[in-house]
Amino acid sequence: MARPTPLSGFPEWLPDGRVVEQHVLDVLRRTFELHGFAGIETRAVEPLDQLLRKGETSKEVYVLRRLHEDPDAAPERSGQLGLHFDLTVPFARYVLENAGHLAFPFRRYQIQKVWRGERPQDGRFREFVQADIDVVGAGALPYHYEVELPLVMADALGALADLGVPPVRILVNNRKVAEGFYRGLGLDDVEAVLRGIDKLDKVGPEAVADLLVAEAGATPAQAAACLELAAVHGSDASVVDRVRELADRHGASTELLEEGLLELGALVTAAAERAPGVLVADLKIARGLDYYTGSVYETVLVGHEDLGSICSGGRYDTLASDGATTYPGVGLSIGVSRLVSRLLSAGLVRATRSVPTAVLVAVTSEEGRSRSDAVAAALRARGVPVEVAPSAAKFGKQIRHADRRGIPYVWFVGDADQDGAPGQDQVKDIRSGEQVPADPATWTPPEQDLWPRVVAAG
Amino acid sequence: MARPTPLSGFPEWLPDGRVVEQHVLDVLRRTFELHGFAGIETRAVEPLDQLLRKGETSKEVYVLRRLHEDPDAAPERSGQLGLHFDLTVPFARYVLENAGHLAFPFRRYQIQKVWRGERPQDGRFREFVQADIDVVGAGALPYHYEVELPLVMADALGALADLGVPPVRILVNNRKVAEGFYRGLGLDDVEAVLRGIDKLDKVGPEAVADLLVAEAGATPAQAAACLELAAVHGSDASVVDRVRELADRHGASTELLEEGLLELGALVTAAAERAPGVLVADLKIARGLDYYTGSVYETVLVGHEDLGSICSGGRYDTLASDGATTYPGVGLSIGVSRLVSRLLSAGLVRATRSVPTAVLVAVTSEEGRSRSDAVAAALRARGVPVEVAPSAAKFGKQIRHADRRGIPYVWFVGDADQDGAPGQDQVKDIRSGEQVPADPATWTPPEQDLWPRVVAAG
Structure with a gap:
């Protein structure tokens, strides 16, 4: 057997790198458990039809077949299986499947590998580890969990600072603010506006303005107002005042906007007290996924913003529903492999030795x-x-x-x-x-x- | 979405079951690390041609394809990928790929999920967790590791007794003893004899005797001698004397037999001192896989022998080879899911609560x-x-x-x-x-x- 070569997109660490990864995982697990999150694991596979419910990621799914499967045989009762591409879809299924045995609100963490058949790039893998926390309610979920969960992540990522991990900045926004403002302006294709704003960092404001006109039916003035909103950021409650002022000026005030601003203000105020300097309201954070309905979060490693978000999530009103009950939730997911690969490749941290032996x-x-x-x-x-x-x-x-x-x-x-x-x-x-x-x-x-x-x- | 139902063969635990599993994993990891084993993880996928090198398991492999893969496109450079069905094949590849960065003898543990497309049964899953330890040398590996590794597992499984896990019995044999004896008898198709003996517990001695005559070219007297050897067992060095006596009586003494007996005697003697009552020499242990060349191990949970082996392995002279160097090794693998599923289904242990919160x-x-x-x-x-x-x-x-x-x-x-x-x-x-x-x-x-x-x- 000739010496094998690595598979692009499937990272593996040497023993000293694994010491770093294991340490990161241990710190995350301990922090999640100190906050009362129960650990669960779900199987690696889900029925393909469940994986494809969110159309956007369908191209990335790995589909399984058994090598000697008879192509003419009846398909397995469970249908075709694919590897999960995140931990949210499996968690939603787990909640529905076991709802009768779980106590709600249910706090869980889940640290597992996920797979995506994407083109590998720096920090973007085909197999990687995610560390998720979610709280899910049965029927209702109070807003205060939208304040709590990013602060748990702030605590977890802050605990990594002892290992030499750079500080993080958690950027927060609220879908109600965005949607309320856009609708107040008279823009009803909210998803199209969010998709445009989501491209701001990549293509710049002029191109986004063009996009909003071309694809969201905005006038140039409406597009400009959306960009003004996206430019608002800050780490104290003054951001709320600035958005109100902006909405007044553009005649874009709505009840939904005001509801979102009260929520965002509460989050920023609590964060300023409990994790000073970590959380920043940033009104351009859009998050591509259309199932978020309240707070949305992204996280950058300070000095390594090029890496993209290492911890993202938000509030969703419908994680799952079995007809009788709807399960709203809020959660965030750390891209552990993305974080660890940067720690190792940039030489930010090191293990004192590669073996446990003293x-x-x-x-x-x-x-x-x-x-x-x-x-x-x-x-x-x-x-x-x-x-x-x-x-x-x-x-x-x-x-x-x-x-x-x-x-x-x-x-x-x-x-x-x-x-x-x-x-x-x-x-x-x-x-x-x-x-x-x-x-x-x-x-x-x-x-x-x-x-x-x-x-x-x- | 209707309430989903479990997928047969893909076990998942409720939060309190996961507390049990996580505890078992924590105890294993700690014991392995106390013995100086470095933890590694390998990717879940391997090139299909590597997975199929051992023909026997080929029918069990799950093959991956990307959902939107263009069937007419050139195959990926790395070839087709499959999910690993054990942790030995990936470890062999990891050793070859990273040999220049590893220090030999290399002691590693690896705790990961593996997948096999088999028909699910009690204790036999399609997705399950294994916990492996191996020591691998470059060029050579002294015999004393064949004594050490089962004792590490005895230590690890013994540490679980505090949680309420029943005691285990590790059954050991030595391929050199079996092969030396068979060849001494004049039976040269050693693999055929081993395959027959491997069926002893399932079909009984008469049927095995018939098999040895029909498939291994044995005379009825030779078959009877093989069954006599297989009946020898004991937890002290007297087993060695009994095998010698048997070999003398049948004129089956060989150098290889004597070498194997010295090794087996050393193992039993050390075990009697360091883990009294746990290790038993059992000359019927054959292990199906033909790559074992020295000690072989199987482990039963006392009182739950119907579950089959929960920890198996052995010595292999060629884990991997890159042409220039051959890497011999010895290792054992715990079937964690098999063990945990029995602990839970038989109600042997329980978690004091299902959440970390105090x-x-x-x-x-x-x-x-x-x-x-x-x-x-x-x-x-x-x-x-x-x-x-x-x-x-x-x-x-x-x-x-x-x-x-x-x-x-x-x-x-x-x-x-x-x-x-x-x-x-x-x-x-x-x-x-x-x-x-x-x-x-x-x-x-x-x-x-x-x-x-x-x-x-x-």
Whole structure:
């Protein structure tokens, strides 16, 4: 077998990169759990018809068939299966399927791989990990969850700062503000306006104005007003006043706009208190997906805005419905692979070592291996990660074995004396060269050496 | 959308089942890391030609295509892709692809989902989680790893006993013993003999004897000798003596047999010391796969032998080869989904609650929600998982909200006095009804209530 080459769009990390990814996942999970979100996992596959309900992403779906499936056989009862392209569609199905066993409002996090058959680019993969939180209600869901959920993400992403992850900025908008304003202006094709505004960062305001005229039926003055709204941003409640002033000036005030402004104002005010500087109201945030009905969120890594959003989501009034009950929700999703790939490729963070092992127990002779095994077991029983040397090579070679893996300590088992009484063990810090007597029943490495850590690089 | 129904073979757990699964995974991961195994993940897909190298499983592979793939377009450069059906094939590819960046012997664990398009049965799924450990060498790999790896699994599975998981028995054999004995008898189609012996538990000794005569070219006497060997089992080195005696009697002693017996004896002796009662030499263990060349392992959950093996593996001399270097290895794989599904379906273990939340902070009025949020933040900052009540309902309803989720504590924020000074908070253990004054800056629940635990049921 020749040396295989990587598959574009299917990222894999070397062990030290995986330490970073695992650390990020551990921090996210812990934060979500501290906020009372229950972890679930859903299967990787969904019936194809469910995956295609939102037409937009249909081209990206991977469809499965069994290799030796009889093409003439009746299709499986469940129909054709595809790999999920996000965690929202499967979660909606899970909620409907298990509604009788869940307590609402249901808070869940879900950290899994998803697949999209897109053209791979920097930060855009065909297989990647998402970390989602959602709260879903049965029938109704109070607005305060739209304030809470981005603050949970602020907490989670903020907790990564200790690892050397740059700060984030969560940009928020409210669909009611946008829709209320557009309708107040007299523009009723709200989706067309949102699609145009969504392109602002890519094509610039002039091109968007042209688009709004061409595709949303706007006059040049209406298009200009939409662009004025999109230019409003700020991290305190003054943004609300500025939008009101704008709406008054254009005669675009509506009840829906006012409802949206009260919500956006509450979010910005709470955020200024609980996560100062992290949340910014940004009225140009549109989010392509048409199922959002209230708050929408995007998140940039400060200094890495080119990467695009690393955490997005919003409020949707109909996550799912079984006819009798409708389930509204609000949620955000972190693009973990996108974030981790940038952390690694830009050299922002590094793992202190690529193996869990803190101590390599040296082997003096193959006959004495069981004594090294016993030392390792004693250390492990007290929570110290240990491995035993692969062979009774010269100590210099055993130390190099540890050094190549970043293992900080090498343990030397003392020679038994002539009466068979155990000798004095020694442990060597191979970074400093310091070697001291040690007892496996009591010795512990310093806290910062016990497990691999992730730290800011450079 | 009508209520969806589960897909046969694609297990999913309710939140309390997921607590159990996550706990099992956490214990396995911690044990593997304490033994110095580095965690890696590989992509879910491999080129189809790689998946089909071991012909036996080819019928089980799920093949991928993009929904809107142009059937006339040139195939993707990487060729057709399929979902991996185990973690060994991807690991072999990962080792070859990254050999220049890995330090050998390379110890890795890998916990991921795999997919097989098989007919679903009890304990046999189409999507399931495996937890694998392997040590792989470059060029050579000493025998002592064949002793170490099943003992790591004994440690990992033993650590689950605290959760209420029944004890396990790891059955070991050595291919060299089997092959050496068969060849000593004059049977050269070793694979055919192994295939026959592998069916022993299913069809019984008479049918296997017939098979050996019909398919392995054995005389009835040779077949009887093979069955005599397969009947040998025991947990100390006396099994070695019994096999030697058997070989002498049948004139079947060979160098290969003796080499295998020395290895098997070393394994049984070490296991008797380090994991008493867990490992049993069982000479009928054949393992279907023809790439094993030394030790082979299977594991049964005591009292649940009908479930089949929950942890299998062995030594293989050629995990992978790039022409210049061959990579021998030894590894075992736990069928986590098989194990967890039995734990849940047989009611062997249960989670103490289905949500991480230890404390529900009650809300007195929506205007006062920010005070409840502040209490929650103070508790979380000290590592207590908390959520805030969804609405300012009557306290009785808020307590029921906690009770339905198994949240043990409800926190009541004290009313501020007329001067705005904060009132005295109270925390109620809703199981006992006991309510005491508490300060969010200092109060902590008892250790056993802090996080959900997994305990023996009943």
